[in-house]
Amino acid sequence: MDSPECDVVVVGGGIVGLATAYQISRRYPERDIVVLEKEKVLAQHQSGRNSGVLHSGIYYRPGSLKSINCREGRQEMLDFCRTHDIPHEVCGKVIVATEEKELSRLNELFERGVRNGVACEKLDADRLRDFEPNCHGLAALHVQDAGIVDYRRVCFRLCELLQERGGVVQTASQVIQVVAREAEIVVEATTGSWRTQLLINCAGLQSDRVARLCGQQPEVKIVPFRGEYFELGEDAQHLCRNLIYPVPDPGFPFLGVHITRTIHGTVECGPNAVLALAREGYDKWQINWSDVWETLRYRGVHRLLAKHWSAGLEEVRRSFFQSVFLKSLQQLVPAVRSQDLVPAPAGVRAQALRPDGTLADDFVIQREGRFIHVLNAPSPAATSSLNIGGTIANQLNDVLGS
Numbered sequence: 001m002d003s004p005e006c007d008v009v010v011v012g013g014g015i016v017g018l019a020t021a022y023q024i025s026r027r028y029p030e031r032d033i034v035v036l037e038k039e040k041v042l043a044q045h046q047s048g049r050n051s052g053v054l055h056s057g058i059y060y061r062p063g064s065l066k067s068i069n070c071r072e073g074r075q076e077m078l079d080f081c082r083t084h085d086i087p088h089e090v091c092g093k094v095i096v097a098t099e100e101k102e103l104s105r106l107n108e109l110f111e112r113g114v115r116n117g118v119a120c121e122k123l124d125a126d127r128l129r130d131f132e133p134n135c136h137g138l139a140a141l142h143v144q145d146a147g148i149v150d151y152r153r154v155c156f157r158l159c160e161l162l163q164e165r166g167g168v169v170q171t172a173s174q175v176i177q178v179v180a181r182e183a184e185i186v187v188e189a190t191t192g193s194w195r196t197q198l199l200i201n202c203a204g205l206q207s208d209r210v211a212r213l214c215g216q217q218p219e220v221k222i223v224p225f226r227g228e229y230f231e232l233g234e235d236a237q238h239l240c241r242n243l244i245y246p247v248p249d250p251g252f253p254f255l256g257v258h259i260t261r262t263i264h265g266t267v268e269c270g271p272n273a274v275l276a277l278a279r280e281g282y283d284k285w286q287i288n289w290s291d292v293w294e295t296l297r298y299r300g301v302h303r304l305l306a307k308h309w310s311a312g313l314e315e316v317r318r319s320f321f322q323s324v325f326l327k328s329l330q331q332l333v334p335a336v337r338s339q340d341l342v343p344a345p346a347g348v349r350a351q352a353l354r355p356d357g358t359l360a361d362d363f364v365i366q367r368e369g370r371f372i373h374v375l376n377a378p379s380p381a382a383t384s385s386l387n388i389g390g391t392i393a394n395q396l397n398d399v400l401g402s
């Protein structure tokens, strides 16, 4: 029997894949769209295991994809949440310098925020306490545009809207083979195969592997960084009103361990960033030997470790010793105590690494003929997802013809 035909197959039912399929369905209602997701339920990986923060766009290099997509995507995400009744709140956040050496970086961040069009205000130590009475710092920025949201709910709503427009979402459907023929692409999944004109790879932690299935040799490789969280026990939740962040280390794309109120009313602390021993391993001891082998034999990883071994070891210490994790939190909020910390589910970031050992700082989206590969979509890609999806949808006519 012939495989069913469609115009677009999206691989991956995380927020980027679903937002992309949704944006295509809005702009081209006549196109047949299929989303294939290997898990039984959508948003089981990064999109359902993150800090739930609606980022403002303050951190990113002006003109970068992160900066553009985050600013525009944040607004689109807010409009989407308002229209579809998805729990969210623009509660604002503080970024806090706790050491002298961070003051100049805080200033640079302020200037970057202004250039990116982000509403932010400088605070001295006293003013900081007006926003976060339990937070100690030398100086801080207050970023009004930051907020919190339930990204899992966003994913489920995107799926419903797509299905209402005739789109197909198949879960438990892992893409295992892709054959590019002259006039079509045959996508074989565990639930059957599809013939399509365009394949969009939004496979997150597996995106480099899916690109290779499609016959591409992406320059970057995904390296998984596990991020562990604790929750503050009920008695300690008053220690954080909204979102408290440190000044990030400009050498890394991660924001540092932060304390954040979630839209569900809990307060989370984390995540750290430890090189994970499994791409989809949420437990410290979960090891996938083929992932480990693939990571360890990659030249980029050797170079990364050679350059940043001491920061890497510090992250491992922070993962194995709660006291080290606690110390990072106490730099921001000294009153947090060890007994306030309750272990919470971890997440794993898909971070693209180049062969020269540099972590890709920006989103990486590559078009190769009738394939579009999203090869690096770490934070703030949940905030930016609707804009990333819109940008990809804009390329559709170029690929398929109008």
Ligand SMILES: Cc1cc2nc3c(=O)[nH]c(=O)nc-3n(C[C@H](O)[C@H](O)[C@H](O)COP(=O)(O)OP(=O)(O)OC[C@H]3O[C@@H](n4cnc5c(N)ncnc54)[C@H](O)[C@@H]3O)c2cc1C
Pocket (backbone or CB within 6 Å): 011, 012, 013, 014, 015, 016, 017, 018, 036, 037, 038, 039, 042, 043, 044, 045, 046, 047, 048, 049, 050, 051, 052, 053, 054, 055, 173, 174, 175, 176, 202, 203, 204, 205, 206, 207, 210, 227, 271, 346, 347, 348, 349, 350, 377, 378, 379, 380, 381, 382, 383, 384
């Ligand atoms: C700890 C952590 C904290 C974060 N905090 C924030 C935050 O506060 N704000 C923010 O904006 N961003 C945040 N992010 C980033 C954000 O979560 C991600 O950028 C975003 O979720 C990426 O979405 P995605 O769809 O690309 O990936 P994913 O959600 O990982 O989805 C990819 C999907 O592809 C599927 N898949 C893989 N291979 C196949 C295959 N062969 N066949 C079929 N399906 C396949 C997977 O099962 C998965 O469901 C955070 C990320 C992490 C990990």
